């Protein structure tokens with residue numbers, strides 16, 4: 001047995017045991033555990049961790065498995081413990097958490113799991129303290145089955161102090177929620193029980209333990225949510241009767257979505273909180289577009305104005321801005337219907353000041369199908385139309401037909417929108433994909449904010465109640481607790497898409513929003529708000545700043561995207577590279593690039609003056625978009641040609657793994673390793689060769705030890721970091737393995753790449769190719785001649801990289817990858 005004090009003072013242990021929950025060493029010592037247990041727990045790995053973050057990874061939960069990502073910044077993470085991916089309760093709760101955009105992690109546990117190891121992997125420490133607000137267990141049985149659970153128990157002990165709530169799901173209880181009623185007095189929750197609590201409803205009456213007395217007896221409006229522990233095991237030895245434990249003995253799908261929000265809110269000590277405000281913008285696309293017989297007439301226009309008033313008087317009562325329908329027009333079709341419809345168009349223009357207006361292209365053309373001058377025309381003609389009829393287009397907002405050009409982005413549209421219409425905000429249903437709708441997100445590209453757009457069950461072809469696809473009941477179901485209702489409940493900002501014909505004929509647009517708003521008003525305390533599009537855009541990215549940077553997905557694997565992408569002969573799916581050489585820098589990546597290129601089946605990216613041989617797309621050039629990226633690759637001559645690229649800084653770039661995963665999920669990745677000390681020295685010499693002031697002025701050893709003048713310190717630190725950091729191979733390899741399967745990654749020993757006999761050039765002192773009978777070596781910038789590394793630096797580097805190399809060694813052993821010759825332990 002080791003001395004507990006010294007053991008607990010060990011930094012590793014602090015991080016091991018959810019340090020966020022441990023305010024001081026004194027308190028840590030209260031937890032008693034033995035060394036053996038600790039060691040055991042580290043040995044066995046029975047747990048997998050999946051990191052989920054709303055803007056990091058859009059593929060739905062079960063499409064891919066992302067393990068251990070230490071790069072979590074969100075403070076209000078939810079940690080989900082489950083045995084399987086297929087538990088319907090877990091799937092359901094995850095969908096809601098994704099919908100409301102809270103970050104979460106999933107711990108996959110085997111029954112009887114040792115959870116300590118998983119907690120260690122979560123690497124929770126001082127700097128990311130209080131990261132969790134809620135732990136959700138698949139069931140109470142799973143919770144109880146966890147062995148070696150010191151950390152978990154400690155966490156429970158300190159749950160109240162650190163405000164971590166617990167929810168236990170259980171699928172065997174069929175629960176009805178008729179007794180729910182709205183309490184208007186409560187600001188915070190949507191639905192609560194009205195008067196007294198029905199004990200069978202929320203509170204488990206079996207539990208008579210005194211420690212629960214306060215919870216059970218003091219249940220009232222202010223206690224708010226469910227607290228119980230049927231088996232009386234979790235809280236048994238705790239004196240804390242105020243912990244927020246929630247045991248769901250219900251089937252989640254049977255309870256109201258608003259109750260689930262209440263519960264998440266309550267259990268997380270209000271940190272999972274969407275507030276009650278819901279911003280709603282309703283676009284009416286295709287104004288003036290539509291077949292004669294289905295278009296709006298005068299009475300439809302009057303009805304639309306009346307309905308807008310009705311919404312303002314009844315539902316947008318808390319909004320400082322008056323709600324206005326946002327009308328997307330195509331001027332070319334103005335007055336193109338029958339006589340009654342022409343009057344309708346004219347009346348709409350007469351009533352123009354009641355609404356806001358936006359460009360929907362002059363003749364409803366899809367921008368991606370137009371060349372530059374036609375696109376100009378489309379935008380200018382509509383612009384002139386707006387001026388002629390004095391339309392209120394001061395919204396900085398536009399939407400293109402069929403979302404064309406918005407996502408996948410068509411740079412020409414973005415550029416012309418900005419220039420001609422001063423557009424700053426748009427919306428689409430297509431980012432990252434149309435389905436699943438709850439994962440739709442926003443992004444900013446070329447200074448245009450792209451907001452997610454929601455559907456509300458009505459489309460251009462749904463104009464009559466009697467022929468609503470699969471019956472009107474289907475539409476009603478969507479409004480009453482179904483998808484449209486949930487859309488408003490779970491999205492703080494909603495932009496709905498409707499069409500002109502939805503306000504003519506049976507006026508399904510009015511039918512849907514009247515009933516929907518009424519139902520929400522009756523059953524929740526939601527406060528509807530309106531903001532003009534530009535302000536709404538700012539609000540969106542204020543709420544979700546992490547979404548601003550786009551994550552490009554591959555249009556070739558999404559049918560809808562493919563249809564509205566700028567596909568032509570030079571831009572085609574086969575151009576996407578299938579192999580990426582990731583680096584790190586100075587390991588021989590150029591040599592490998594050359595060797596591969598000389599093979600007739602492999603085609604490297606084109607080099608241009610601007611970026612030489614490396615595209616660096618997934619690191620620094622990402623904002624240029626995929627059309628730019630693809631312009632750097634040749635159109636494939638035949639099916640067997642494989643495009644590839646090498647950008648040696650991808651390896652240690654923090655964003656490259658996520659970006660490559662999103663665009664090229666099946667790519668093969670090549671990583672080359674040499675002794676990290678040699679790599680560091682090679683980089684130093686590379687910088688000297690590029691006349692870097694610091695590298696010229698100071699020796700390698702001085703740089704490593706920061707033995708420099710104070711005015712050079714900052715720059716030397718940067719150089720030192722570039723020398724050393726990419727050599728921390730385990731750290732980066734682990735990250736790549738959290739995004740890609742092991743089978744997609746090829747590790748190459750850079751020393752072998754140098755020494756593998758092919759044709760050794762005694763002058764160059766490296767292997768060179770023979771192409772058409774002539775020797776082809778790499779240029780003078782590769783395989784430089786410089787002084788051998790000094791002994792003190794070698795010693796320094798051996799020391800510096802010792803732990804990291806050992807980690808790397810263990811990692812590649814664990815994944816049964818080849819161990820490089822230079823790495824021996």
Ligand SMILES: Nc1ncnc2c1ncn2[C@@H]1O[C@H](COP(=O)(O)OS(=O)(=O)O)[C@@H](OP(=O)(O)O)[C@H]1O
Nearest residue numbers: 585586587588589590591682766767778782783784
């Ligand atoms: N065949 C052949 N010819 C020349 N050089 C070779 C070859 N094979 C591997 N090497 C080693 O590659 C080192 C340069 O690595 P990179 O090409 O990855 O550098 S870079 O990051 O692209 O700048 C380069 O580093 P230096 O020796 O420091 O110049 C070489 O050690």
